[in-house]
Amino acid sequence: MLTRSPLRDMAMLAFILTVSASLGALWAHLMAWH
Numbered sequence: 001m002l003t004r005s006p007l008r009d010m011a012m013l014a015f016i017l018t019v020s021a022s023l024g025a026l027w028a029h030l031m032a033w034h
Helices: 006-033
Strands: none
Touching: none
């Protein structure tokens, strides 16, 4: 599949934002814990 789908792009963007947000929260938790 080489066709670009706006819906798939939005889903991928939402996934990346969710992962980066969870990693940011984990990093902040570790920094506050130490």
